[in-house]
Amino acid sequence: MSSRAIRPDADVLGRADRPVTILVDGTPVTGIAGQSIAGVLLAAGRTAWRYGPTGGARGVFCGIGVCFDCLLTVNGIPDVRACRRRARDGDVIATQSRAAAPSTVDDNEAGGEPEPPAPATTPSSVDGAR
């Protein structure tokens, strides 16, 4: 764990935090009200939450909504930029993957472990493909 929130008592801003809790792949993660979903995840020490087409882990890269590296599913809606979306109490987050599901891995949920990345999400937004 290395990314982290600045402690409120050490913060020159003079913060008065309120907590915000979101559910990430079933696990509650608490951040500071006002943070984006990316901010909450990073403050909790989590730097990756998406898998690229060849399986590499990805998280925040540009921080301002340009690179689309930080996509995740929010309350059932896929492809939301975590760096652009404010976290709301109770948001249900699912991490995403564009990697092909490994054929050697059995797809049953018996273990209760977070599944390996699901197969590519259906494109739900259009962005000027030519």
Added chain:
Amino acid sequence: MRHVAVIGAGPGGLSAAATALGAGAHVTLVDAAEQPGGQYHRAPAPEFGATRPDRLQHGWRDFAARRDQVLGHSRCTFLPETSVWALEGADGIPVVHVLTGPADGAGRRRRTIEADALVLAVGAHDTMLPFPGWELPGVVTAGAAQALVKGERVAIGEQVVVAGTGPFLLPVAAALLGAGSTVRQVLEANRPGRIAAGWGARPWQLAAQAGKLPELAGYAATLARHRVPVLAGRAVVAARGDGRVEEVVTARLRDDWSAVPGTERTVAVDAVCVGHGFSPQLELPVAAGCALRAEPDGRRFVAVDADLRTSRPGVYAVGELTGIAGAPAARAEGALAGWLAAGGPDRPAVRALRRRVAAGRRFADRLAAAHPIGAGWPGWLRDDTVVCRCEDVRYRALRLAADQDPRVAKLGTRAGMGPCQGRICGPTVAALRSAEAARRRAAAGTAARGGNPHHRPIAQPIRLGELAAAADTEHSEEPS
């Protein structure tokens, strides 16, 4: 009464709104963010309950005063959390298509804005060159590190290297220090001789004219106090780690940014912040039909005259769109464009603004000359280096496709076809293609074909459901 629509509420757009209001116009100010301020005056979220928001940035008081004056003005309509996803119309002032609501949400409110003049002030994003391992989590742009500190109160790592080129590396390092991180090194890729030659004689006078001097001096002092080594002529040429960055490889660079063999060093880090300058967000200007101009190094900006008029009548462009010179220059440009867009008369104060805009332009020119991107950086790449992050396209695939028609190569490799639509890799792929084509002595000119890489008919993603739904019939934000 004239109606001026201002897109972007950063330093440039907010100034434009202020002077347009001053000249008597009705102003619709649109920003994708929840609060005005843009990248420079990125405000802490109100939920943080910050009692000292002025502590994070220079000029906060002036900014807050301007913000309150603009947002509180009876002739101003501020549309926060509102993305412009298209500009449309071949004649007259383009119609502005916007979506209001949480980013990438379904069912955002769609509407259109029709105005008598348009000021585009949508800013820039970091320019990032690829290197082996740049896709690892923990490798972020310099701007991202800054935005996370300012907007989220998050430090991206504990042991950090800041690298790239340009004076922006200094505030990023200072912000990380302020967040309690250890900045192990700041690496400026350009060598001291190049930087000195680029800035020319008495660079501090130029910086003072452009309003940047106290700020830059402050960052330099902060870095010195924390004994952060600032090394010129050195770069991060690779990042390594298992599932996230654990170390970087740095190397000494020649003038052209090729690495000097044998000078490699490894530095243990848990984050690295890299920025090679800024790229303007050209989707909207291109959609409006504004002509672009090319810098000698090939970077493109919106072409404007001394009054910030683009080639499209009634459409102005300000701030990072016209050149990279920082917040004070963006403010001066916004102030001039807003006033003129609202039909304000020429006055001595306007002529003074023109001089400030010209000073900003000189600063931009010298900045570009002092911190160019060297042509030798592709030497950092290996065959398996990811170049297009969205589609995981590797350098090898791009090299093999270098002599194909750009469209064929794009379809074949899928470079630039992922969610970011080539915003990150587009310029890189173009540079690699022309370098490779030159290397092979392929037929001259082939690399230059393929249309405008900034042309994206849809500037911001819109969900199919939102596209299908009709836009609000109220149609325009006409002044009453």
